[in-house]
Amino acid sequence: MDELRERLRAAQQEFEAELDRRIEIQRERFRYELERGKVRFEKDMRDWQAKYRTGLWRYLTRGHFAYLLTAPLIYGLIVPLVLLDLSVAIYQQICFRVYGIDRVKRGDYVVIDRHHLAYLNGLEKLNCVYCGYANGVIAYAREIAGRTERFWCPIKHATRAADPHPHFEKFLEYGDAEAYRAWLESYRRGKVPKEDNA
Template sequence: MNDRIRHLLAQMTAIEDELRVALHEQENNVLYQIKGKRIEFEQSIKQAHSRLKKGFFHWLVTNRPQNLITGPIIYGMIIPLAILDLFVSFYQVTCFPIYGIAKVRRAEYIVFDRQQLEYLNFIEKFHCTYCAYGSGLIAYVYAIVAKTEEYFCPIKHARKILGTHSSYLRFLNYGEAADYEAKLEEFRTRLGKEK
């Protein structure tokens, strides 16, 4: 990878980080404040949320029947998700220290804060908790797999693929064989320095 591309990637990363911070600040300023693990809304917004809340029986009658019918299938997925969580977490705890890779913080991916929304009834809060776990877990696993790929095989594919992680852009081009072992060691050293 030439210096120009490295420079552009560094700029992209800096801009993405800046955008993420700006979006987070805008959200915080408009609707709520985060105080520790608690989210606090202005009183007027809390009252508006309470007025919008559907009671359980009203929600049950107005809910789409297909959602109720497929519920056991959706919630049955908790078993493979929990097993995946257990195995990937075990892999990271045991192998990342050996490889010298900084661990992925689970709490940054699996976040349970939607149950603090007053306009959701207890069933909707339960759904949100399940979805937060499922989507957060997949993102957590993805981050662990991305670090593993960067450690063992930081080579781009010959064909363009969708859904690549942020480190993929830095990977070596397909077929770039010159000094492969030295470049691989650079990737591994960088992973060890991440926090």
């Protein structure tokens, strides 16, 4: 298992390097820069994109009526999402300091940048902002929950979960009482490497 984990880690690093390379290629192809976290397209590229924008009225009248009816359900989730965002932010600021767990950087998860695309109309931009926020908050909360689980109960389940968080593979085997007690002695006394804390 350790050998497989190491191969998986190496493959993940190779995958991330390839993603970074492809992003750089796309930046050159679509001529944009990141300036202090803001996307800046060259003017001719913005003009080219604008040619593909669908007007708001046309967008609304050509869409499925059922899609419009479900919009309040989608946007109604903003309240629990904001509460989740606020709750996990406060939780980690207090509890992670007490536990000595590295805090999660929200900006690594909540990425909102699609509204810079000139080929989107105002409603499409709003939808993209909403999706970036919603999925980012859920990923942010998942990472905070994963680090919490790593601290309090790092035991694998008896059955396989569909998509466990990245910390799960470091967890102790289900049923290994001896390893769990040994882990408690070392981990809670701060004798665990820093990368296991993140």
